[in-house]
Amino acid sequence: MTISDGVGRRPGGRSARVRAAVRAATLSELAEKGYTALTVEGVATRSGVHKTTVYRRWGGIDGLIADALEMASEEPWPIPDTGSAAGDLRALARLVLTGFTEAAEAPVSTAFIAAATQSPAVADALRDFFASRHDQAARIVTRAVARGELPDGTDPAEVVRAAVAPLYYRLFVSREPVDATVADRAADAALAAARAGTLGQVGSG
Amino acid sequence: MTISDGVGRRPGGRSARVRAAVRAATLSELAEKGYTALTVEGVATRSGVHKTTVYRRWGGIDGLIADALEMASEEPWPIPDTGSAAGDLRALARLVLTGFTEAAEAPVSTAFIAAATQSPAVADALRDFFASRHDQAARIVTRAVARGELPDGTDPAEVVRAAVAPLYYRLFVSREPVDATVADRAADAALAAARAGTLGQVGSG
Numbered sequence: 314m315t316i317s318d319g320v321g322r323r324p325g326g327r328s329a330r331v332r333a334a335v336r337a338a339t340l341s342e343l344a345e346k347g348y349t350a351l352t353v354e355g356v357a358t359r360s361g362v363h364k365t366t367v368y369r370r371w372g373g374i375d376g377l378i379a380d381a382l383e384m385a386s387e388e389p390w391p392i393p394d395t396g397s398a399a400g401d402l403r404a405l406a407r408l409v410l411t412g413f414t415e416a417a418e419a420p421v422s423t424a425f426i427a428a429a430t431q432s433p434a435v436a437d438a439l440r441d442f443f444a445s446r447h448d449q450a451a452r453i454v455t456r457a458v459a460r461g462e463l464p465d466g467t468d469p470a471e472v473v474r475a476a477v478a479p480l481y482y483r484l485f486v487s488r489e490p491v492d493a494t495v496a497d498r499a500a501d502a503a504l505a506a507a508r509a510g511t512l513g514q515v516g517s518g
Numbered sequence: 519m520t521i522s523d524g525v526g527r528r529p530g531g532r533s534a535r536v537r538a539a540v541r542a543a544t545l546s547e548l549a550e551k552g553y554t555a556l557t558v559e560g561v562a563t564r565s566g567v568h569k570t571t572v573y574r575r576w577g578g579i580d581g582l583i584a585d586a587l588e589m590a591s592e593e594p595w596p597i598p599d600t601g602s603a604a605g606d607l608r609a610l611a612r613l614v615l616t617g618f619t620e621a622a623e624a625p626v627s628t629a630f631i632a633a634a635t636q637s638p639a640v641a642d643a644l645r646d647f648f649a650s651r652h653d654q655a656a657r658i659v660t661r662a663v664a665r666g667e668l669p670d671g672t673d674p675a676e677v678v679r680a681a682v683a684p685l686y687y688r689l690f691v692s693r694e695p696v697d698a699t700v701a702d703r704a705a706d707a708a709l710a711a712a713r714a715g716t717l718g719q720v721g722s723g
Binding site for chain 1 (some may be wrong): 529628634646648649676684688710720
């Protein structure tokens with residue numbers, strides 16, 4: 314992500330520049346220090362925006378994280394298009410894996426999940442973020458249905474959830490390691506479940 | 519859970535009684551107030567154990583939660599035995615659902631996941647807790663393999679993970695509602711994936 318590139322380009326003048334600078338600083342601070350060490354002071358210093366302005370406009374840490382998540386929701390997710398549902402779902406699961414294994418991304422991704430357990434505002438922002446991701450990834454499933462790889466009436470979001478849920482389960486619940494094998498297996502299981510018709514739209518059969 | 523029943527019955531005299539009282543108080547405080555409002559003072563008052571003793575022996579909130587989790591790991595999980603893999607997995611997923619929807623259990627279950635995002639000690643205790651649950655639930659899969667419902671070489675823990683992961687994903691990641699329909703669908707999808715051979719032991723094919 315090259316978030317700082319957005320600074321100054323957006324319409325809205327000073328207010329928009331301040332917001333972009335603070336959002337970028339929040340992400341950088343999270344990446345370097347993680348959620349528990351994030352402070353309004355740190356974001357203020359890094360962004361060059363006065364601390365009282367940050368408090369007034371964002372309220373505190375949770376408001377900063379919710380706003381950074383909103384920015385992340387607006388970024389397009391590079392949805393794979395490999396020509397097959399099997400390839401697309403594996404690539405999607407590996408994309409999620411990368412978000413939690415790459416040094417630059419992992420602390421930020423982890424911070425979003427952690428902060429949502431503490432703050433209703435962050436939880437709401439996280440819900441919107443994943444709704445956007447489910448929407449974007451739905452095309453993997455609609456293409457697969459169009460190609461005849463998956464049954465009519467397959468629920469796209471449900472296939473996406475199934476393909477990535479085992480990664481999050483290991484990361485945040487059972488606290489087990491994740492790797493490409495785990496990602497591929499989750500994707501393959503989601504595909505098999507969808508092929509068997511277990512991931513249809515609720516009410517459609 | 520009738521944790522307080524254990525107080526005084528365990529061998530070990532005063533030290534064991536203190537531990538049982540503090541563990542029970544931690545669970546009660548979590549159930550009533552949740553993770554963010556848990557304090558050493560509150561646990562000390564409720565347990566009748568002096569605050570300095572609690573600090574000395576448990577270190578603080580995270581130590582208290584990790585110890586309560588260890589106690590929870592020792593409790594047997596009522597693994598369903600309905601006669602079919604489909605019935606057992608649905609009952610298992612609904613058991614997890616209940617842990618997050620019943621008023622008495624939900625704040626405690628949620629607190630364990632939330633605290634693990636903040637504390638490595640709690641994360642370690644959570645790993646042990648889920649390892650115990652995966653072990654206990656494995657019999658659902660071994661019975662299903664013995665009955666010929668699932669292929670030889672199916673990985674029991676992986677089927678259990680698949681059957682419950684979508685519930686945790688909605689609860690803590692995508693922040694979407696969960697209900698019996700969600701639980702049943704997760705169980706059915708795990709069964710279909712296992713039948714298709716996608717949840718075999720890694721390395722066994």
